Amino acid sequence: MVGNWPEVDLTAGAAVVGDLHLDVGDGGGAARFERWLEALDAPRLLVVGDLFDTWLGPASAREPGARRVIAALGAAGERGVGCAVVPGNRDFLLGADFEAASGCALFGDGLLGRLAGGERALFVHGDELCTRDRAYQRYKRIVRTRPVRSLAAVLPTSLGRALGRRLRRASRKAVAAKAPAYKALQPAAARDLAAAAGASTLVCGHAHAARDERIAGGPRWIVLDAYGGERDQLSIDGGGRLELVSSSGRA
Numbered sequence: 001m002v003g004n005w006p007e008v009d010l011t012a013g014a015a016v017v018g019d020l021h022l023d024v025g026d027g028g029g030a031a032r033f034e035r036w037l038e039a040l041d042a043p044r045l046l047v048v049g050d051l052f053d054t055w056l057g058p059a060s061a062r063e064p065g066a067r068r069v070i071a072a073l074g075a076a077g078e079r080g081v082g083c084a085v086v087p088g089n090r091d092f093l094l095g096a097d098f099e100a101a102s103g104c105a106l107f108g109d110g111l112l113g114r115l116a117g118g119e120r121a122l123f124v125h126g127d128e129l130c131t132r133d134r135a136y137q138r139y140k141r142i143v144r145t146r147p148v149r150s151l152a153a154v155l156p157t158s159l160g161r162a163l164g165r166r167l168r169r170a171s172r173k174a175v176a177a178k179a180p181a182y183k184a185l186q187p188a189a190a191r192d193l194a195a196a197a198g199a200s201t202l203v204c205g206h207a208h209a210a211r212d213e214r215i216a217g218g219p220r221w222i223v224l225d226a227y228g229g230e231r232d233q234l235s236i237d238g239g240g241r242l243e244l245v246s247s248s249g250r251a
């Protein structure tokens, strides 16, 4: 992918989380996220993918868990927190209906954040860095096509639920069957993507394993833990500093 990412002003600071894997069907599952969002003291919120464990279009938006999350995001927006969401591999079908209901802005291929001090950080979900998993990258190209989106738009709620369960099961099986190297985020892909974007930092999730390192001859590379993990939040301050912290406030 060659770079043309929309730019977002992060000079005032931001909070970044990802891989929340919230259950659209479970109205109680979002309680922790709701409390965290209510207490969030940041001008902007970035979600770098997999906000939901599965999302199959408007049918998912009608589920009780989804409705609570959308309401919580809407309330944050009304308080003045600008919310941006990069869809992940589990919720890539998030679309205009979600944007309208939640007040979040969607960035399908990621976004380029402008930091205080003039540097730029690229935010993506991270599945695009699993470049050794060719079967997955092929699958991703197919499921993101227009016919799949059109089908999802008219999916009845009950069928959406059944399909969601099947997809989760199939995904768990496929992931378990793959050798670790194929599932891994590839540093060379991270370096190339950051270079294409002109970014000095690349931020992603997807791997559910935090890291903060410099790639030789490349960018600083920050990977967030899945939400609820030890280093599951990236805090960006008004001075352009980026630091992995815990969303629960643990040291």
Ligand SMILES: [Mn+2]
Pocket (backbone or CB within 6 Å): 019, 049, 050, 088, 089, 090, 125, 127, 205, 206, 207
């Ligand atoms: Mn993911």
